Amino acid sequence: MLVDIISTSMPYQAVLLMIAMGSVIAWALCWAERKLPPDTASQIEALNQLLPQTQCAQCGYPGCRPYAMAIQTGKAPINLCPPGGQITVKKLAELTGQSLKILSSVSDPTMRAVIRESDCIGCTLCIEACPVDAIIGATQKTHTVIEDECTGCELCLPPCPVDCIDLVSISLDTTSVDTTSHVVASSLDKTQPQMSASIAVSDDCVRCGECIPVCPKSLTPVAMYWQRNNVTEMEALRLAECIECSRCDRVCPSELPLATIFSDAKGTLRQEQQRKESAIYSEARFSAREERRTHAPPVSKSPIPTPSDLLKIAQRQRVETGQDGI
Amino acid sequence: MPDAITILLTTIFVNNFVMVQFLGLCPFMGASNRLDSALGIAAATLFVMTLASSLSYLLNAWFLVPLEIEFLRIILFIVVIAAVVQFAEIVMRAMEPRLHQQLGVYVPLITTNCAVLAVALLNIKLATSMIEALFYGAGAGLGFGLVLILFAAMREHLEAADVPKPFKGTPIHMITAGLLSLAFMGFTGMS
Numbered sequence: 001m002l003v004d005i006i007s008t009s010m011p012y013q014a015v016l017l018m019i020a021m022g023s024v025i026a027w028a029l030c031w032a033e034r035k036l037p038p039d040t041a042s043q044i045e046a047l048n049q050l051l052p053q054t055q056c057a058q059c060g061y062p063g064c065r066p067y068a069m070a071i072q073t074g075k076a077p078i079n080l081c082p083p084g085g086q087i088t089v090k091k092l093a094e095l096t097g098q099s100l101k102i103l104s105s106v107s108d109p110t111m112r113a114v115i116r117e118s119d120c121i122g123c124t125l126c127i128e129a130c131p132v133d134a135i136i137g138a139t140q141k142t143h144t145v146i147e148d149e150c151t152g153c154e155l156c157l158p159p160c161p162v163d164c165i166d167l168v169s170i171s172l173d174t175t176s177v178d179t180t181s182h183v184v185a186s187s188l189d190k191t192q193p194q195m196s197a198s199i200a201v202s203d204d205c206v207r208c209g210e211c212i213p214v215c216p217k218s219l220t221p222v223a224m225y226w227q228r229n230n231v232t233e234m235e236a237l238r239l240a241e242c243i244e245c246s247r248c249d250r251v252c253p254s255e256l257p258l259a260t261i262f263s264d265a266k267g268t269l270r271q272e273q274q275r276k277e278s279a280i281y282s283e284a285r286f287s288a289r290e291e292r293r294t295h296a297p298p299v300s301k302s303p304i305p306t307p308s309d310l311l312k313i314a315q316r317q318r319v320e321t322g323q324d325g326i
Numbered sequence: 327m328p329d330a331i332t333i334l335l336t337t338i339f340v341n342n343f344v345m346v347q348f349l350g351l352c353p354f355m356g357a358s359n360r361l362d363s364a365l366g367i368a369a370a371t372l373f374v375m376t377l378a379s380s381l382s383y384l385l386n387a388w389f390l391v392p393l394e395i396e397f398l399r400i401i402l403f404i405v406v407i408a409a410v411v412q413f414a415e416i417v418m419r420a421m422e423p424r425l426h427q428q429l430g431v432y433v434p435l436i437t438t439n440c441a442v443l444a445v446a447l448l449n450i451k452l453a454t455s456m457i458e459a460l461f462y463g464a465g466a467g468l469g470f471g472l473v474l475i476l477f478a479a480m481r482e483h484l485e486a487a488d489v490p491k492p493f494k495g496t497p498i499h500m501i502t503a504g505l506l507s508l509a510f511m512g513f514t515g516m517s
Contacts, residue, residue, distance in 0.1 A: 013393040021385075021402060025409040032416045041423035 044072045050091045054083045056131040056153040071096065079103050083132070083151045111152035111167045117142045119164035126156035126165060133207070136226060138233065204254045211248035211258065217241045221248040221258050228261055231269045239265055330461040333453075337465030343441045344473045345510035350441030354474060355499065357432050364478035366429045367436075368471030372464065373414050374436050375445050378407045379463025382446035383453055403446045404437075411437045441470055477506060 047068035054064070059080035061067040070076035071092065078092040079101040086103050093100045115126070115135070122140040127133075134150040137143030145165075156165050211221035219238055227233035239262060246259035343349045357367040382403045390396050415433045419426045426433070436442065445466045453459040480502050489498050 011393075011395060014395045014398055017389055017393065017395065017398070018402070021405060025405065029409065029412055029416070032413055036416060036420040041427060 040072060044068050046095060047071050047092065050084075050088060050095065051081060052084045052088065054132045054151060054153075056083055056151055056155065058082050058151070058153050077101060077104075082153075111169060112147050112150045113145050113152065113154070113156055113165050114147075114168050115143050115145055116164040116166060117144065119162050121162055121164075123161060125159040125161065129156045129159045131155060138236075141233075205256060206254055208253060210251045210253065214247045214251050216245060216247065217243060221262070224262060224265075225256065225258060228265060231265055231272060234262075234265050235269055239269060242266065330457055333458055333461045334465040334468070337462055338469040338472060339510070339513040342469040342473060342510050342513075343444065343466050344470055345507045346514070347444070348507075349444045350439050350470060353432070353435065353439050354470075354477065354503070358474055358478040358481055361475065361478045361482055363428060363432070364474050366425050367432050368467075368474045370414055370418065370429070370433055371436055371439065371442070371470050371474075372467030374407065374410050375442055375467035375470070376460060376463040377413075378403075378410045378442055379445045379449050379466070380456060380460045381406050381410065383449050383456060383459035386450050387456075399447070399450075400443070403443060407442050407446065408437045441466065473506065473510075477503065480506070 044065070045068075048065050051064040051068060055062075057063065059067045059076065061070055061076070067076060067080065071078055078096060078098055079089045081088050081092075082103065089101060089103050092098075113134075120137075120142045122137060122142055124137065124139055124143070126143060127135045127137060131153065132149050132151055134146045135143050135156060136146060152167060154167065157163075157167070205222065205225055207222055207226075209222055215221055217238075219242060224234050224237045224239060224242075227237065231239070242259075242262045244259045244263050244266075248258040249256070252258060337343070341347060344351065344354050353367060353371070358364050385402060385406060386396075386399065390399060390402070411434060414436070415426070418429075418433065445463050449459045449462055453462050481499060484498055484502065493501070
């Protein structure tokens with residue numbers, strides 16, 4: 001019965017043709033997929049995603065994407081990325097199917113750049129050269145290296161006009177150079193009032209910059225945060241314009257109390273300004289007094305005249321005018 | 327051979343699929359935002375139409391008619407078109423990765439371009455040989471590409487033009503498409 005229905009209403013040729021066509025097309029597409037060269041762009045993209053994006057050029061290529069392209073074409077081995085470390089080499093080996101290699105690097109991974117702060121002239125050339133933004137500082141201010149961020153790539157050495165950057169092994173030098181504070185080692189620091197110690201802030205700003213677009217006053221909260229121990233720098237970053245709306249607080253992935261820090265800094269700034277103003281005022285008063293003392297003619301040496309003196313003067317005047325009333 | 331060239335010219339201008347037969351209007355409006363992407367989609371559609379029309383003609387002539395299963399035409403033609411589109415995508419990804427990235431979702435959407443299926447179906451009535459079917463498909467693809475590129479160029483100019491507010495956007499595009507269609511209707515007198 002069922003067979004009858006099938007044979008009358010569903011011709012077997014149709015079924016066979018459908019199956020045959022499906023297999024032929026599937027085979028042809030599979031063949032095309034295998035035979036044609038694989039999609040290079042997405043391979044490069046995948047390799048580039050694994051690289052740390054420090055663009056440090058330690059691999060000998062101008063950046064991470066060029067290195068990814070070189071790996072894809074087989075021109076470069078997978079173990080040239082010191083900032084990525086052995087983990088990146090392992091991931092690259094998994095993706096490319098190459099055998100795992102040991103990280104080879106031109107620079108020693110334990111080396112870190114350290115700026116001799118006494119020699120630094122504050123030219124900012126090394127800041128521009130640093131691929132990982134590990135050097136902080138400003139024009140005419142001593143720069144310093146954030147040790148945790150430094151990859152020891154030596155790219156900051158050639159631009160330095162006074163050769164004040166040394167490469168030191170971190171195991172030896174961490175104790176002698178305090179690079180953990182993340183504070184611009186400015187000579188002004190000594191005179192600056194320090195932030196109130198009540199806010200315990202750990203240095204876990206990840207510099208994601210999430211706070212910049214949300215600021216209604218177009219400030220750079222991240223930069224102000226990094227300069228948080230230096231109100232002069234913060235003022236240069238337009239601290240005074242901060243309205244303490246705490247929108248930066250809400251977007252901060254590290255949940256830093258940014259608005260509180262800025263509020264405190266504004267208080268410190270205000271105190272500082274008041275102190276400066278009062279200093280200027282007292283200095284003005286002092287100099288005015290000095291002026292009076294040295295240049296103004298002596299007004300009168302005698303003290304206030306007593307009644308008897310007045311009487312004597314009056315008598316003298318009478319004698320002089322000849323009005324002898326007696 | 328003169329027949330083939332006549333078919334080619336007729337399908338490009340006189341019986342233009344988009345402007346005269348109003349087929350494939352969706353990609354015509356959707357993929358004509360920018361001239362370079364219109365060029366890409368036009369090239370891909372030309373490839374698909376030429377290949378799909380000849381393959382479907384062969385399928386019809388060699389299998390469907392002898393086996394008397396013409397009722398499977400639409401289903402099988404769609405399968406052929408989908409396969410050709412998939413093939414085109416693989417080729418494009420391998421040869422022109424940047425173009426592939428730029429066109430993105432539009433390439434698989436060629437499958438649903440009704441002009442492609444229309445070419446395959448109309449072929450059966452119009453073409454008498456494989457060569458004719460090939461030229462018919464190529465003509466349809468070229469006509470589609472011509473209109474798409476013309477329209478994309480016009481839209482790029484419209485972006486800069488001072489269009490009255492009620493006509494901004496889709497309305498002026500529709501009016502432009504209508505005027506373009508009128509112009510193509512003028513070719514009908516030539517045949």
